[in-house]
Amino acid sequence: MKSPLLTLMLCAAGLATGGLETVQAAAQTVVHSAAQAGHSMPGMGMPGMDMPARPAKPLTSSLAVKALKLVQGWVSAAPPGAEELSAYVVLSNPGKVALTLTGVSTPTAGSAMLMTTARDAAGRESMQMTAAMKIPAGGTLKVLPGQAHLMLRKFGRQPQPGENVSVTLRFSDGSARTFSLPVRKLP
Structure with missing residues (x-):
């Protein structure tokens, strides 16, 4: 220099x-x-x-986060006027280092959060916000209906089936990775 x-x-x-x-x-x-x-x-x-x-700009993605593979992902379409949409991803971590997903954001929604689904002793389902989701080394994180989701809220304009939503995932090492997820109706 x-x-x-x-x-x-x-x-x-x-x-x-x-x-x-x-x-x-x-x-x-x-x-x-x-x-x-x-x-x-x-x-x-x-x-x-x-x-x-x-x-100087911070590193946007560590090598471990860059190596993540999006196996599948989508945003679930909702009826017009719905205030929340759920996004789902399956991420494969081929690396030798476990990763921790700590946040989510999207320019499409005013807020986004990590959610898990829990069942009580009576079998009732409830959603709970979570601070982190682990992706084991050599393993997979499944954020799927009935288990977990990425909750997207406060839309300027609700995305429609056939459109894509840019979703940025943030990790505990300060890295971030953006994926484009299609909006689709659930069967």
Whole structure:
């Protein structure tokens, strides 16, 4: 990585030899370098360069999360006006590390959560929100009707059969993975 001072000198040289585009590219490098060092360099005296320093982007998906396979997945269609939809997935973890699913989100719904289905001693079913679902190393997580689901709520516009819903799953290691799930009617 170049030092900010060296990059500023390159900016000056670029202005003399490479024009404004070279200067702007070098200035962005200075801002990025300063951000990594925890400093802010707003403006730099150039139009369009009032960029706040930002830390480097976090890793969006660990190798273990990238290796997950979506065996099947869908969003269950509901009658018009329904306030909640359920999404289902079967995820296969071919890796040697267990993973923990800790959250779900989608731009389609205002809120989403992990839910499990429990039965009491009398056989009555109830849904319970859960903080996590385990995906064993070399194993499978089945989020299927009657067992568990991803609850999607507060729709701007309810998705219809034949459309796809983008669903992002978040994991305990800070990773996330997005899948496109078709909306379909249950038989």
